[in-house]
Amino acid sequence: MSFNNISKMLTPDFLEIQRISFLRFLESGIIQEIKRRNPLQNSTKEYEIFFYPESYQLEIPEISAKDAIVQGKSYASRLFLPVQLINHRTGSVRFQWIILGTFPLMTKRGHFIINGCPRVIINQLIRSPGVYFLKRFDSQQKEIFYADFICERGAWLRIEMDSEERIWARLKRTPKIPVLILLQSFGISLEKIFSSSTDPEILANSLLPYRKKKSKLKKSKPKVLVKKRNIQNPLMLIKRHPFSQQSALKLLAALIQLRTQKEIVLNAELGKKFLMKKFGNSRSYDLGVIGRIRLNQKLGGNIPLSYRQLTGDDISHAVNYLMLVATGVYSVDDIDHLQNRRVRTSAELLQTQLGVGLLRLEKMFRDRSTFLFQTFHENHAISKDIRSLMSTKPVNGAFKEFFGSSPLSQFLDQTNPLAELTHKRRLSSLGPGGVSRETAGMAVRGIHPSHYGRICPIETPEGQNAGLVNSLTVYSTIDKNGFIQTPFYSLSEGQIQHEKNLTYLSSQDELLKTIVPGDIYFNSLGFVEDEKLPSRKNQEFAREKRSKLDYIAVSPLQMISVATSLIPFLEHDDANRALMGSNMQRQAVPTIKAERPRIGTGLESKVVVDVGHVVQARWSGYVSSVTSNKIIIESFVHKTDYFYSTPSITISESESSTKTFSTSFLSKLEKSPNVFKKINYHLENYQPSNQSTCFVQKPIIKEGDWIEAGDIIADGSSSQAGELALGHNILVAYMPWQGFNFEDAILISERLVREDLYTSIHIEKYEVEIRETKFGLEKITSKIPEVGKKELKNLDSHGIVNIGTWIKGGDILVGKVTPIRKKPLSAHERLLYDIVGKVNPTVRDSSLRVPKGTQARILDLQITYSEEKNPMKVKILVAQRRRIQVGDKMAGRHGNKGIISKILPVQDMPYLPNGTPMDIVLNPLGVPSRMNVGQVYECLLGLAGRYLNENYRVIPFDELFGSQTSRSLTYSKLYESRLKTGEDWLFNPNCPGKVKLFDGRTGECFDQPITVGEAYILKLVHLVDDKIHARSTGPYSFVTQQPLRGRSKHGGQRLGEMEVWAVEGFGASYILQELLTVKSDDVKGRHKIMYSILTGKHMSMGTPECFKVLVKELQSLCLDVGVYAIDHFGKRQLRDSLDL
Incomplete structure (x- = not known):
């Protein structure tokens, strides 16, 4: 039974989410956001500018996406918009087209190009707008129930019931407000509040003045009822609960003035303005369409979707629901359920940023109009050009800020096609409006049952972002409201309805449906044969009769992401190692000779096609x-x-x-x-x-x-015959070899180096630009002071290196001189200069040189000339060929990674009975404890495929075809290869999958049979050329006088506690002393040790700065700590620690 019989549908376009999202922004997002700010009015409201967003037009971009990368520009289009300027004083009207701003455009491949750099907008997973009922525990471990109103724009509102069953309303920077006062301020009478209440007795506890309970005298006064700046809290003065709306508004006004005003003014109008500002103004408070839908669904309201502000009825219904939650009628909400979380796509994030730009434009319009409209009035005419009132800077600046500084706009990962694809399908819970990695707990990071088919449980980063950054699954899509959907086939009496259209369900839609996974076996007629099947309903897992099943998943791949679905025999790997395998495939470097995997999963061609690399x-x-x-x-x-x-x-x-x-x-x-x-x-x-x-x-x-x-x-560079090709199929043996593969180290054959199987090309960009200094303009030239002809041989007449030149570390790429102040010479210096023919230098060498350790060839030059035909800016592309070497990192697809420890000659490698030498030797101890047995299945089936000249596409979770399917397939193919090739060693019934290997050095057979196979091994981007670094002396931090950190700054390596233990274990006392003194921050000691080395005298260590800091800190604690010296008479003398 083939994979096509399991799922007749094609996998969706993997980048469709990004493209549809941006299309939505162009079709509706721009129009909605401009309408929200329509019209713009000046401060006196005499003049207004009215936009017509439905008629906006985008011009064709000036340059293509490819040219934008080459020229270092943005791929964008100007937006033209018709506007109308109305003078309400004279009734004059003027119509004109204006440029609102330059809008970045998404390329066909789903990313943006900003200043020549491809960037991608990450989809953000946030709490959906609506109302949530939750509980927490107070200091005495008592349950406190509360409801949170979450909106798209504006302040959150919390309705909370305390331990004495009094209900409060909370807002940021505002004292607690009795909920009855808030409801009355909205215009709801006390009679209506109590008549519609689900529990009037609980609600009566919130009536003023509060009743004191004898058993809780100490707590009768709420925390909010405190004096602020000697002002008596108004709640303490009330002897009777207010009954009218005006009285409630006055009390509300008094409460909000507690923390801000020195004197309280009882003004109902102030309370009304507060409510309008917080909840009634569409510009400052917006629930959004989704928020209004969810409020109506949750609370049973029927408020129109067009009204997206909070009403008194919303709060009243929420108070009633909260009381039912507190009494146990309803349960609290699960905030980690995907029905309560939605995705903010690139369209929504760009729309929000456009709103920021329009808000700034409105402010600019008001500021400009004050002066300009006075001039218009004097001339008795409206300006001939409305554009003088408008500017593109606010909108352009807003987009520039977003793409330049937002954590959701990221530098596109283009290591290989899979890295690019995964980056564009990523979900992040971080960023503005999201969670913080420092405060996020395990509940937010964990796997939830509602993630099935929507968010991959495997692929997530290791470290602080674990569980906060996720990937969409293979078949998941995002609907227009931002909820993640996944497809299902409907089931009728145990038969799969393939002819019917797929049903896309969100996590809320599937709550009451009974669903079975996609790895269920069914016959050719689509009937599920088993009577009882594992199913899922309302987040609970059970076995259900087939007649009661509603839906079945479309594929076994449905629950995992694209990167994870590329791992063959995934079901045999531990989840932690599968996670590493998914992440490391994205780090694979494209090699010169691409080779597709012999054992794949069937999605390899889909990846490279959708990402646009072919x-x-x-x-x-x-x-x-x-x-x-x-x-x-x-x-x-x-x-x-x-x-x-x-x-x-x-x-x-x-x-x-x-x-x-x-x-x-x-x-x-x-x-x-x-x-x-x-x-x-x-x-x-x-x-x-x-x-x-x-x-x-x-x-x-x-x-x-x-x-x-x-x-x-x-x-493309990472594909062969239209399939993703990240590594090479090479012969692998699992055996120890002289300790060289101890602790995940890898032993490889010289063949891999000689035949350039893992050789990759890396292209670096170098730029140089001349600048204006206070002594004059820099110059690109071949006339560089104190530089010999040998160093200038590769430069042309302008001082720029030629294309095709082979360069090494220290060579000059672009000759450049910078003007400096002329050095004043004394009389004898002038005489000396005249004798030797030396000229007082007016420029210094500031040429661009090749970094140390680099050997490469000049690939391309891009030169920008001035009007005088002098080079102003030079961009150089340098191609470097990197062969695999000791220290490079390699990995398989199952999380089996390691560092190359030795490259062995081919003749010394262990070889097969037919004389074929191994390519790589791995440690067998890397399999059992890591529980990634999938690599063993892969290498054995690969060995069979090597001798049968066959490729295999194995889908994960193949147990639906029968028990031990993977083992049966592997052994049957090994046996088939033995029969067809006549090589009996390929399959030994006594130890299947193992072979007697011979030592290449001695020719003798190893004692035990060894697992041998063909595995797909990747070379990762963690190359030793980029990592290895040494420092003898170098720069120090100006403040701490300690060595800088990092390879790019030529810094040192800090030794931690455990490293120092190792040094102590060897008794290396002088090294330990140097770590704290001359190698760290002993400034005087550095000069002394240099003098000692030059003169051959004994080296004496000084006192480190950290000791001096310690003494000062102890003295700051009022401890009499000092440094004393014993003089010739045996007396102690206090020494200043700074002079040590």
């Missing part, structure tokens, strides 16, 4: 030309089609190639609605990614081929 034919046609830069396909194109030529695809008229077709065919073609066009597909070669990996597109077709629309015609 080139697909848009129309069917005949391949007329193939080069490394361009593919030309002559295609039939509909005459009425409108084509917009992009840098990757251009269209031209076909000429000679039509002769290859017969006359009869061409005569039919003339009558058809199609025309014959020559389609040029431009390929990208050696383009740098954000992570400095190399992006290349390679043709996989040849001239004369016929191509259908949608066929892949060119591979």
Whole structure:
């Protein structure tokens, strides 16, 4: 039974979420946000500007997305908007189009290009607007029930019932307000409040004045009832509960003045303004459509969806519901359930930022209009140009802030196609309006039953962000309200209804449905054969009769993310190791020779196609030309089609190639609605990614081929034959080897280095720009002071390195000089300069040089010239080839990672009975304790596939086909390979999967059979060239006088407590003393030790600064601590610690 029989639906476009979201922003988000600020009025309200957002227009971008990256600009479009300026004093009206701002555009691949850098907007997972009923425990461990009103914009409101069953309303920076006073202030009478109450007795406890209970005399006065600035709390003075709305508003006004005013004024109008400002103004408080829907659903209200402010009825219903929760009729809400969490997509985040820009524009309009409209009035005419009142700076600035500083706008991870795809499908609970990683508890981070089919339980970062940053599953989508949905097939009497459309359910929709997972076996007619099946209903798991089942998941892959679904035999791996495998696939470096995995899961081609790293034919046609830069396909194109030529695809008229077709065919073609066009597909070669990996597109077709629309015609740097290729299939042996693979170290064969299997190309960018200094303008030149001709040999006449030059560390890339102050010379210095012919320098060398340890070739130059044809800015692309070496990190897909410890000659590697040497030797102890047995299945099935010349696509959770399916498949294929090849060692019934290996050094057989197979191994981006670092002397921090930290600053390595223990264990006392003194912050000691080294005298250590700080801190605690010296007479003398 094949995977296609399990799920007849195709997996959705993985980047559809980003594109649909941005389309929603263009179609409705912009219009909604502008309408919200419509119209703009000046302070006197004599003039107003009215927008017509439905008629806005976006112009075609000035440059393409590809050119924006090359030129370091943003891929954006200006938004034109019709506006109307109305003078209410004279009745004059003026209509004009204005530019509102420059809006960043999303590329076809789902990211933005800002200042030449691809960036992505992360989807944010936040609490959904609405009302939530929860409980907490006070200091005496008593339950306190409360309700939170959460809105899209505005202040949160909390309704809380204390331990004495009194109900309060809480707001930020406001004292507690009795809930009855708040309800009466909204205009609801006491009679109506009590008549509609579910428990009038509890509500009566909130009547003023509060009744004192003998057993709780100490607590009869609430915490809020305290004196503030010698003002008597108004609640303490009340002898009778207010009955009218005016009295309640006065009391409300008095309460809100407690913390801000020196004198309380009982003013009902003040209370009314407070309510309008907090809950009644659409600009300051907005529940949102979702918030209003959820309030109506939860509280049983029928308030129109168009009214999105909080009403007295909402609060009244919430108080009644809260009392039922407190009495146990209803349960508290689960805030971690996905029905209570929604996704803020890029559309919503951009819309919010547009609102920020429009708010600033409104303020700017009011400030400008004060002066400008006075001038208009004097001239008795409205300005000829409304644009003088408007500016693009507020909106442009808001977008610039968001993309530059928001934690939800991130530098796109382009290490490989999977990294890019995963980054665009990421969900983050962090950021503005989200949770904080410091305060987030286990409940927020944990896996919830409602995550099934929506959020992957496996893929999440390790460390502080664990559980706070997640990935969407393979089939999940996001609806227009931001709730995550997943598809199901409906079940009728145990039969799967494949013919019916898929049903997409949110976590709230599926609460009362009985659902079974996708790894259930069913026959060819779609009937589930088992009578009772494991099912899920209302977050509970049980076995249910098949006749009572409602839905079945569409695939076993439904519950996991894209990266996790690429791990074969996933069900045999521990979840922690599967997590590492998912994350490390995103860190794989593209190699020069890409190779697809022999054992895959079937989604490899989908990943590279959706992410856009491969080139697909848009129309069917005949391949007329193939080069490394361009593919030309002559295609039939509909005459009425409108084509917009992009840098990757251009269209031209076909000429000679039509002769290859017969006359009869061409005569039919003339009558058809199609025309014959020559389609040029431009390929990208050696383009740098954000992570400095190399992006290349390679043709996989040849001239004369016929191509259908949608066929892949060119591979990317991480794909082979249209499938994702992150590593290589190599022979693996699980055995110890002379201790070189101890503790996850890896032993590899020299073949991997010699044949460039793991060689990768890395492209670095170097930029230099001349600046104006106070002594003059810098200059790019080949005339550099005190630099020999040998160092200048690679530079042209302008002082810029030539393309194709091989460079090493310290070589000059761009010669540059900076003007300096002329040094004043004394008489004897001038004489000396004249004798030796030396000139007093007026410039210093500030050339751009190659970093130490780098060996590379100049790939490309981008030079910006001034009007005088002098180079002003130079951008250099340097390509570096990195072979695999000791210290590099390698990993499999099952979380089995390690560092290369030794590269062994091929002849010394263990070899198979047929003489084939191993490529890599792993430690067998890395399997049992880590419980990632999937790697063993993969390597054994890979060995069979190697000798049968077969590739396999194995879906996870294959137990639906029968018990021990993975083992049966692996052993049967090994046995088949033995029969077909005649190699008996491939399958030994006594120890299946194990082989007698021979030592390459001695030729002798090892004592025990060894597990041998072919595994897919990746080279990760953690390369030793970027990590290894040494420092003898270097820069020190100006304040602490301690060595700087980090490789980029040429810093030192701090030794922690455990490292010092190791040094102590060896008794290295001098090293320990140096760690605290001359290697750290003993400034005087540095000079002394240099003198001692030069003169050969004994080295004496000084006193570290940390000791002096310790003495001063003890003295600050009033402890008489001092440093004393014994003089010649045996007396103690106090020494100043600063002089030590």
